Amino acid sequence: MKGFLYKIVLFSIFALLLLETIAYAYRMSGLFEHFIPGAEVYLSIRKSKQKTNSNVVLIGDSVGQQMFSNKQYSDKPYSLACNQAVSFAGYYFLLNNFVKAGNEVDSVLLFCSPFSFDNNLNQIFTYHYFLKPFGRSPYKSDFTNTVNTQIAKLPYHQIASSNCIAISKWAPLPDQLDTVDFSFMSPVASEYLTKIKRLSLAHNFKFIMVPAPTKNSNKKEIANFDKKEYLGQNYETEIISYFDRIRYIDDKNFSDKIHLINPDLHVGYYKETYSLK
């Protein structure tokens, strides 16, 4: 019995070390990205680090992804849109990568649904979509206190940066849903919108917030959003303009609360309005 236990302990140490090494090599190869949830996030990260000829970049959520797929390598716009689950922190990191890669940016379009602002890194997919891809260097040093606090609430957040966890489909479910005290703009969204705006000023590019087509039936809910949550912020002008330009369309165009059944029908409007032709 003693010998058996001794062998088990020894094998566990051996296996853990070897597993982490193999997982590191596998992670570096990028192959894992095809087999875990959030493949589009890894694609956007890879694209964000490339030097391109494009000076119009689009970041944003899955509606942005539906209309301007990040799988396509178009110059106008160069799409880094992926999923709202990465939060505005994720959008900022992608944009920051793109700027750091030496790209000369003229304008940045932040394309999102009005319901994407409420991500406070408190969602079921936060572990997969945010913590695994961004919970490591170089992004970690750019986490605000709010982000650190929110991450600390996720179970097993300490092991998220381990290679074995990063390459696996596994993610824990939150113990309980985080309570929120905002109407639509989460603290995380607000802090990183501020950072995006600062980045735009530092690098002298236009920052435009583009509203996704929205259901007619959501008009009332959006009208009740608490404006105090953005008034006085450095991105106030952009967000006021964002709400002014929301296009409300018939509910029959949507497959759920925000996603479009036929996104291609609406691409022309955005290309025309935001000079993306």
Add this chain to the structure above:
Amino acid sequence: MRQILWGLFKKIVIADNCAFIVNDVYYNYTTYSGSALFVGAIFFAFQIYGDFSGYSDIAIGTSRLFGFNLMKNFAFPYFSRDIAEFWRRWHISLSTWFRDYLYIPLGGSRGGNWMRIRNTFAIFLVSGFWHGANWTYLFWGFLNALYFLPLLLGGANRNNLDTVAKGKLLPSIKEVFQMGMTFLLTVFAWIFFRASSITEAITYIENIFTASFFTLPTNASKLMVAQFVILFIFVLIEWIQRDKEHALEIEKSISQPFLLRWTFYTLIIFTMVAFYGIPQEFIYFQF
């Protein structure tokens, strides 16, 4: 412990990943191409094998940890050269039970060909019914009994009692053909087992044999390619170990030092970490 590890591998990597593709194919069987349906049928054969033999390995291994020796339940059945051999290697505990409590009490093989045929059909129909009160299971049992018929009539049902290509690395061309045919026959029968009705199974089969059989599967994906690679490695390991109690029974020897064995076990664990499928309940929990 090794048997538990191999059982877990079969369940969470082989069965659960195959299940993901199989469920999708059976859900969309009216729209998918013949090739996609064929792949779905093949994957179901591996799903049910990985699921049930994995479950058995976990149970046998766990029991051994507590000092109990349970009987072997699967003996690499997809390396069978005929259907009789397949049934000697698949769900051995149930086959043994049917033999002892149904086949032999009914007269077994003592009354000549007619009685053997009658008794074989009886145990397969009961076996089908044992899986559930559905015509699909009954037909699956009937089909397997039908496969047995030529062997019984030709007195060839006990031709292949030994492990295929024993002591050799590779099988002969004849053995490859025999194993391939037996596998395809079981795959065909599994279609009835998996379908929710006889009509669904027949439509499924009809849709396989269309011109789209020769096209790329409609549902081809990176996951499917990865699963094919994993299945290939899985079959290879099982082939090499086919005369052992289970596929991870690796003897301690100078040619297989502990570092090599441990690395191999760790690679199995890595595959489980990296490629585990969406957890599914064990299929046999419903029976």
